[in-house]
Amino acid sequence: MDESSEDYLKIISYINRHPAAVISTTNDDGTPQSSVVYVFSVSHHTVSFVTRNLTHKYQNIFDRPKVSITFFDERDITTLQITGTAFIANDEHMLTYTIQKIEKLFNVRADAVSPVAKMQQSGDYVLIGVEMKKAVLTEFQGIDVNISSSYDVTTIGS
Numbered sequence: 001m002d003e004s005s006e007d008y009l010k011i012i013s014y015i016n017r018h019p020a021a022v023i024s025t026t027n028d029d030g031t032p033q034s035s036v037v038y039v040f041s042v043s044h045h046t047v048s049f050v051t052r053n054l055t056h057k058y059q060n061i062f063d064r065p066k067v068s069i070t071f072f073d074e075r076d077i078t079t080l081q082i083t084g085t086a087f088i089a090n091d092e093h094m095l096t097y098t099i100q101k102i103e104k105l106f107n108v109r110a111d112a113v114s115p116v117a118k119m120q121q122s123g124d125y126v127l128i129g130v131e132m133k134k135a136v137l138t139e140f141q142g143i144d145v146n147i148s149s150s151y152d153v154t155t156i157g158s
Helices: 006-017 056-063 092-107 115-122
Strands: 020-026 032-038 040-043 046-052 066-073 078-088 125-141 144-152
Touching: 006 040, 006 066, 006 078, 006 125, 020 056, 032 046, 032 056, 040 092, 046 056, 046 092, 056 078, 056 125, 092 125
Parallel strands: none
Antiparallel strands: 020 032, 020 066, 040 046, 046 125, 066 078, 078 125, 125 144
């Protein structure tokens, strides 16, 4: 699991430049459920986001932790899809880091109300980590598809 590999660094850079993503989970009846979240790279093949613990997304993650996260760059016509296992994170360092990333993202927009302020008022938010199992960065060129980076955690170092 080489975090210094060119493909891994390219994928982490993509996440850092495109934090808005769609997370897909599975409902108890097997149907898909998707939500927009802001995702941040943490380390050790882990990304994180904050969500309310009263949502279908949270319940689905709690009951069935296999997830997919999709990022999209409209300008470059690229996508990044991550599959992995989600977990409720109780790591204070990870929480602090994620909150700092959220604050930095929303401080860029003068009209935005920071989710951190909402979290502090409400208290019903939790930090979710996702251990990446596979990530595929795809570039679309007309009808041709070029997979520019693929990172499979299970095969790195094998």
